[in-house]
Every structure is written in C-alpha cells, then in structure tokens.
Amino acid sequence: MAEKALEKKKQKREALLNAAFELFSINGVTDTSIAGIAERASVAKGTFYLYFKDKYDIHRHLIAHKASAIFRRAKAEIEAQNVAKEGGINPSDFSLEDKIILLSDNIISQLQEDPSLLRFISKNLSWGIFKNELIESRDPEDVDFASIFHEAIDASPVKYRDPEVMIYMIIELLGSTCYSAILYGEPLTAAQLKPYLFDAIRAVMRSMEEKGES
Amino acid sequence: MAEKALEKKKQKREALLNAAFELFSINGVTDTSIAGIAERASVAKGTFYLYFKDKYDIHRHLIAHKASAIFRRAKAEIEAQNVAKEGGINPSDFSLEDKIILLSDNIISQLQEDPSLLRFISKNLSWGIFKNELIESRDPEDVDFASIFHEAIDASPVKYRDPEVMIYMIIELLGSTCYSAILYGEPLTAAQLKPYLFDAIRAVMRSMEEKGES
Amino acid sequence: MAEKALEKKKQKREALLNAAFELFSINGVTDTSIAGIAERASVAKGTFYLYFKDKYDIHRHLIAHKASAIFRRAKAEIEAQNVAKEGGINPSDFSLEDKIILLSDNIISQLQEDPSLLRFISKNLSWGIFKNELIESRDPEDVDFASIFHEAIDASPVKYRDPEVMIYMIIELLGSTCYSAILYGEPLTAAQLKPYLFDAIRAVMRSMEEKGES
Amino acid sequence: MAEKALEKKKQKREALLNAAFELFSINGVTDTSIAGIAERASVAKGTFYLYFKDKYDIHRHLIAHKASAIFRRAKAEIEAQNVAKEGGINPSDFSLEDKIILLSDNIISQLQEDPSLLRFISKNLSWGIFKNELIESRDPEDVDFASIFHEAIDASPVKYRDPEVMIYMIIELLGSTCYSAILYGEPLTAAQLKPYLFDAIRAVMRSMEEKGES
C-alpha cells in the first residue's frame, strides 16, 4: 500500500477512536451505537468493522489508550517541571512517597480538567487496565506504564513489602475516591479530598515499609 | 384489597427481584431483558411494569437492597459473635479501628461466599450506594446503614477529622480492592489481601485522628 | 386465552404462511426477506418471530403443508370421481398400478394448474418431504401421506419387493421429470410427458413385482 | 499480452473456480460470499469481478464444468476398461441397455467417491445441465456430453421411441434417487439402490422400445 493510503487509514482509525470516546463519555457504552460512532467519525457504518470487531473492542482499545495517555502525560509534566526550575530540587531528591504524590496530583488535575475522561475510564482505572491485561494487541505507542512505577520503586532507598500490592491499593484508592469527588463533589470536592487522600496514600505506604527499615 | 391479595403482590415483587438478581449476576444488566426477568419470575411480561418502571429501576432497587443486606448481616453476625463468647471481651472494649476491621472482615467473607453478589454490586459498593442517594423510594426494610457507622464513631473516645471522609475512603478502598481480588485473585487473593488491607485501613484511620488527641 | 384471540392467532399464522408462499414462489427463498413476508401479511416485522423461528422454519412448514395438501386433494378428488360415476367401476377393482397412475395424473394436473406451487416445492417433492422427516412439529392437519400409499399397497393382491423403494423411485421420477416439463416444456410438455411417464412408472412397478408372482 | 501473463490469468481463474467449488460444497451458495471465494483463492476481492460477473455466474460455470467432467470421466473409464481386457468383449457387443447401465454405474461411483461433488451439483444433474442450456459461453473443454448418448443410440440396433425423452427420464431418475441415497443413505444406501435402479432403468428403456422392433 502507498504511504499516503496508510496515512489515511491511520486517520480513519483515529477519527473512530475519537468519535467513540466522545459518545461513550456522553451516553455510556450501552447507549452508544456503532452507527453513531461511524456517523460522528464521518465514515460509513461498514467502515467501522474494518478497524474494530465491535463496540467492546473499540472500548477496550480506548481504555488502554486513554489510561496510557494519562500516565505518560503525568510523567512528562513532572519531568518538565523539574527541568523548568533548574537548579531547583533534584528529582532524585524526592522520596518515592513524594514522587507518587506528585504523580497522583497530576493525574487528579488531568481528570478534573477533563471530567469526560474520568467518566469514560470511570471505574476502569484499576488493576486490570494497569496491567494492560484486558487487551491483547496493545497499540505500539501505548507504553506499559507499570514500568513507570517499577523504575521509581527500584530507585527508592526505602524498600517495601510487596510493592505491587502497594501500587494496587494506591491506584484503587485514587481511582475510586476521585470518581465521586470530581464528578459529583460528593462527599467532598476534589480539592478538599486531596489533602486527605495524600495523607492516606502516605499512610498506606508507611504501613508497607519493610520492617528492617527503621 | 384483601390481605391475601397483598401477600400475592409481595410475592410477585420478590420473584421479580430474585429473577433480576440472578440474571444480572449471570449475564450483566445489558444482556438481561425484561422478558427474561419476567419469564424467570414466572410472571407475564406486562406484569413487570406494574412493579418497576424499567430495567434500571429494578437494578437500583436491587443494589440498595443487597448492599443494605450485606451491612445488616455483618452487623448482626458481629453482635452474635459477641453474645456467643459471653463473658468475653465487651464489645464496647473494641476500639473503632477494631470494629471497622471486624466489619470489613465480615463483608469480605460474605462477598467471598457469594461472588455473584460481588459481581452484581460490582463497583457499586461505594459512596453513592452507601448514602442511598440513588434511590428515592427506599424499601422500608432497607435501613440506612450509614447510621451503623455514625453510632460507632460517636461512641469512640478517639475522635477523627471529618469522619465521613474517612468512612468514604475506607469503603472505596475496600470495595475496589476486593473486586479484583475475589473475582480474579489478581493481583493477589482475598486471603492474601486481608492483612495488607487491614493495615492500610488502620493507617488511613490513624492519619485522620484528631491532632489534639494523643 | 379467549377463543376469539386464538382464532386471530390462527389467522395471523395463516396470513404469514400465505405471504411467504407467494414470495418464495415469485422470488425464491434467498431473495425473500422477513420484512417482505411480514408486510405482505399485513403484520409487523416482530410478529413474524412470534410464529416462526426464521425464514427457513416457515419454509419447512410450508413444504410439508403444501405437499400434504397436494396428496390430500389428489386422494379426495379420486374418491369423488368414483362416487360420481356411481355404479361405475368399483375402486377396489383398480389394480395398484392403476391407482398410482390415477394419483400421479391428479398430482400432475394440480402442478400444471398452479406452477407457482411446483416452483415452490420444486425439487423438494422428494423422499425427505415424503417421510416428513424434515419437520419435527408437523401441523396437525398435515396428515402423514405416506400412509395413503401403504394402505393401497397392503390392499394390493400383487406383492412387491421392497415397496418403499418402489414408491421412492416413482416419486423421484415424477417430481424431477415434471419440473422441467411443466415449467419449461423441456424437453417435452407435460401433456406429452404423461404417456411416457405412465409407461415408465408401470415398467418400474413390474420390475419390482415379487418373483413368485407369475 | 505475454504468454506468461496469459498463463497467470488462467491460473487465477482456476483458483477462483476451485475456491468457489469448495465453499459452495461446504456452505452452500447462499452462505458463500465473494469475499470468501477471493480469500480462499488468494486473490483480491476486486479481482473476482475481472473473471466473473457475480456469484451465480461462477456457480453456473461450475455446474456445467463439473457435470461435463463427470460424463467425460465416465466415458473415459469405460473405454479404458475395455482396452484393458483386450481380447475381451468387444464394446460394440454391449447393448445400449448395457452401455447405459455401465455409464450409470460409473457415475454413481464417482458421486459416492466425492459426496461434496454430489452436494454441489445436487439437484442440478438434470436436463437443464445436460443440455447445457444454462450457460451461454461454455468453456471450450466442457464438451457437449449429450453427444455421448446420441452416438450410442444411433449405433444401437434396437430403436427407441423418442430417445431424448428416454434419456431425460433416465437422467432424472438417476440424479434424484442417488442424491438422497448417497448423502443420507435414505431410504436405502447407494449399494442397495443400484440393483433396483438398474432394473428400473432397463424397464424404462424396454417400455420405450419401438413397437415394430421385436
């Protein structure tokens, strides 16, 4: 196939993903039809099936795609901040706790900025996604974001019992508390939640520090 | 209406709720039809509409109903245990932390016993349910289980900053970590999760103790 | 259900069968849609599925129904003729050969009268239908027409080797030669075919007479 | 066009025909798609249209092609047998009856060997095919097999009333009885059918012998 044609295919796929994201966010998966996705993507209905198996297929791809994007952006922004304040604190001076709080803070900000994103990944920002196990053929740019954590953990002087479980609990806590807070301000707003949540995350981490470490 | 007729109505309603619960558990809400619910309840299709507005209506009632049942049973069982070991530890000797751990432990046991129950309330065991705000016309027996917590908190000598938020975080943490653990054993089994989770709950609670309290 | 309602159901079913027959005859099974059948029957699309599983289900019912009707009518007409010419030949005077020729003649006449009927049962007037094995739930009025033959055979003084095979061959010969003759007049018209065919049928029967019979 | 290119075209056509034959045999015409044929032939979908007008076009070609092949092979094998037993019976010693029985026997064997072939030409092994009238542009190698019969008939000392009708009836009888016998063994197996069928064919032929001929 000519290069141009490949480019066009990529664009169509992108258009479908965007359309699906918007509709899933607005109406939910159940109330979104393939016809609707195709129409919004300015593509014929049949074209949808050239790119995705069904509604749930595109949904899975989107979740992986969006979750990955959130983590990548969070990581990038944190690094950019460090570069900005040159001569400032050396990132390696941050403790793992600090890093995870920074990351959480950034993720919450992103979700606040774009609540439709939150509604979409809704309750899906959890372990299954995190491990990318839902999807067999990950898109190449959707990097394995579990590695972001593992790098940071490995670099930490403080060691933790079962670091995977720790991350699991942090992600679940973050995801489930933010949902209600950001979308409904219930039982408190995201801004109000943050200090409590960060304290809680720190507390969870401390409770999992390796015993010998004192 | 004769008493007998009232009784029959009650039974029909119950039959519909049970049928819906089973089908929702097995096939999910989307893949459950009203026709299916009616058939399983041995009731005509039209009859469904005499009791519920639509599929989502019965779903909401069920969630509130089941969640309430879990909390009530947990409370009852804990009290029964205390009565059993008479002369044993006086329940009022338990700290709030202990009580909440006991409650959590019991809830996890119930969900383990009946994973279809877990699958059903799935990610719904969260604040929305807890506050029973989803449903306007609560069934009379579905008591407000938030009160269970408030009573215990009020009785606690240790005081907490924003106890509602604390409960919120605990419930979210419990609900979201158990889901994956019980249903998939991922990233660890419920049995393995428990010590970590209880430590985490205690850590969260400590982080929210009133400062002056030492 | 009230008697009237039952009557209406029966009518709807009949309307669907008639509509399907007409469309199958005109356009063939492949080019007939369920929407088309429903429309022609003045019934909503969904109603079709209350009576038949799919297009092939109604097709099977129709074949059994129509084939049965042909045989029943043939039998009835032959009997009526005998009654008409009272004092005439006693039907029991007919040999089995004669009876089968009479039957064949009548069937050919029916098919000539209504070529759409022929096109419909087309190549289906064969053993599978004859034995009614295609269809599990035969309509009650669609009598087992195999019995018509067996009665006649049992009554015959002349005995045959394997009478079932004989009938099989006669039916296949009749069905397949008539098709082309009636519909296309190729390689000869039905009228021209008849004497040859009847000779052939008699020849086949003679070739299967029991040896001892001389 | 270069010779090599012509060769390639021929191969593609052949590939399409083979693919279509296999799929028609397995799934039937209705459930076979052009996309499927093209894929199985390792050819692009659009390429199909360079060789055939549509699904039914390739179907017609195939029927004529396969039916012709059966007759040619039957003739060739019979001739080969005669050559083999050199000094044996002179083929011209066979009566027309014998020749046609031999031919029928061979055709039945072929169909038994390859039931998918039978399923494919199914009920199509009949007069329409025989006369090759279905297809306007016969492939050059698909010789007119009607001539095989006419030669034999002309060579026969015994003369027949309307020999075309005789052949017509024989072919129809053969085709329709074999179908059910070979594919389903109903109402009897092909092996069991043969003696009856051959007797019947002989009987039909005798019934059509020219009267004066004794």
Place this chain on the structure above:
DNA sequence: TATGAATGAGCCTTCATTCAT
C-alpha cells in the same frame, strides 16, 4: 391486577460492488 400478543424502532452485521491507486 394480570396477561401476553402485537408492535416497530433500532440495533448489529454482512456483503456486493466501486474505484483510486
């Protein structure tokens, strides 16, 4: 209250066919 036949909107999906490359 209870029924269940009837409805028809609306969904998913397939597929023949076209056409720019």
Place this chain on the structure above:
DNA sequence: TATGAATGAAGGCTCATTCAT
C-alpha cells in the same frame, strides 16, 4: 491487470412498551 479500502443498502433479529382482554 490487480488491489483492497470504502461504501451503504439491506436484512436479521431483539426488545421495551402498549393495550385489549
């Protein structure tokens, strides 16, 4: 010639909902 992405018509089927009984 050959390709295969794109199209959109068409069909099958489900299902929530209504309503006469």
